[in-house]
Amino acid sequence: MIIKTLMARRGFASLGALVLAGMLAFGALSATHRFAPPAYEVYAIRYGTLPAFRVSGLIAGADTSRRLDIAMMVWLIKGPDGRNVLVDAGFHRDSLVKRWRPTDFMPPSEAVARAGVKPEDITDVIISHVHWDHLDGIDLFPKARVWIQREEFEHHLDSAGTVKNRAIDATDARILAAIAREGRVMLVDGDGREIIPGIHVYTGGKHTFASQFATASIGSGTVVLASDNMYLYENLARHVPIAQTLDSASNLRTQTRMTTLASEQRLIVPGHDPDVFVRFPTPENGIARIR
Ligand SMILES: [Zn+2]
Numbered sequence: 001m002i003i004k005t006l007m008a009r010r011g012f013a014s015l016g017a018l019v020l021a022g023m024l025a026f027g028a029l030s031a032t033h034r035f036a037p038p039a040y041e042v043y044a045i046r047y048g049t050l051p052a053f054r055v056s057g058l059i060a061g062a063d064t065s066r067r068l069d070i071a072m073m074v075w076l077i078k079g080p081d082g083r084n085v086l087v088d089a090g091f092h093r094d095s096l097v098k099r100w101r102p103t104d105f106m107p108p109s110e111a112v113a114r115a116g117v118k119p120e121d122i123t124d125v126i127i128s129h130v131h132w133d134h135l136d137g138i139d140l141f142p143k144a145r146v147w148i149q150r151e152e153f154e155h156h157l158d159s160a161g162t163v164k165n166r167a168i169d170a171t172d173a174r175i176l177a178a179i180a181r182e183g184r185v186m187l188v189d190g191d192g193r194e195i196i197p198g199i200h201v202y203t204g205g206k207h208t209f210a211s212q213f214a215t216a217s218i219g220s221g222t223v224v225l226a227s228d229n230m231y232l233y234e235n236l237a238r239h240v241p242i243a244q245t246l247d248s249a250s251n252l253r254t255q256t257r258m259t260t261l262a263s264e265q266r267l268i269v270p271g272h273d274p275d276v277f278v279r280f281p282t283p284e285n286g287i288a289r290i291r
Pocket of ligand 1: 131133271272
């Protein structure tokens with residue numbers, strides 16, 4: 001009787017241990033599932049070229065005679081779960097096209113479609129900063145949530161779309177304010193935020209008041225999409241700030257920080273360097289898979 005009770009108790013105890021072990025295993029499994037970021041595919045997508053751009057406008061102190069055909073790009077972060085995130089929206093408005101005369105131009109939405117994603121399937125657009133060549137195309141992606149730093153938004157426009165600082169184009173300000181009224185603008189509060197699983201944004205580049213850049217997990221590592229916080233590979237290679245910055249020291253610190261966030265330095269993608277498509281030549285000219 002006593003033995004039977006002991007056995008029963010032991011049996012109960014081991015059953016309890018089994019259940020506990022099971023719960024722990026399940027917990028570990030779901031924790032892994034919860035915390036492993038999705039492995040994204042990252043692409044630089046070219047939608048045009050600004051020919052013979054003055055390099056001294058990109059690299060502080062560069063020889064004023066240097067010219068470069070710069071790439072106009074957006075960046076696609078393609079998730080395994082139907083999430084399609086763009087970093088920046090490019091430009092498309094007629095007045096801007098006439099004024100800047102890009103060559104090999106197509107609307108950014110068309111360039112993104114060439115990479116296999118329809119404009120209405122873009123779920124999110126991260127705006128690095130409010131300049132026309134990064135924000136103007138925002139109305140091409142009608143369903144996307146638009147992520148921008150709160151300070152960047154509030155410094156440049158008010159909720160009615162009135163320009164507060166002329167770094168933003170007046171038409172672009174009206175469009176962004178209208179999207180905000182639709183409830184699609186997500187204001188980000190500062191540095192080092194994981195706004196989407198596996199996608200972080202960081203500030204400090206100071207290309208504009210609160211410009212940001214993004215990182216994305218690609219499974220084998222981390223890509224940094226610098227946008228104009230680092231115009232060209234040359235900025236990083238020669239440790240030179242961008243020519244257009246509100247704070248050169250902060251810009252240089254931020255470029256150095258990018259090297260700690262990227263799993264390899266070659267995975268830092270600059271904002272306007274045509275060499276991106278030489279270093280990453282596949283799948284085709286104008287669409288570069290970064291890996
Ligand atoms: Zn730019």
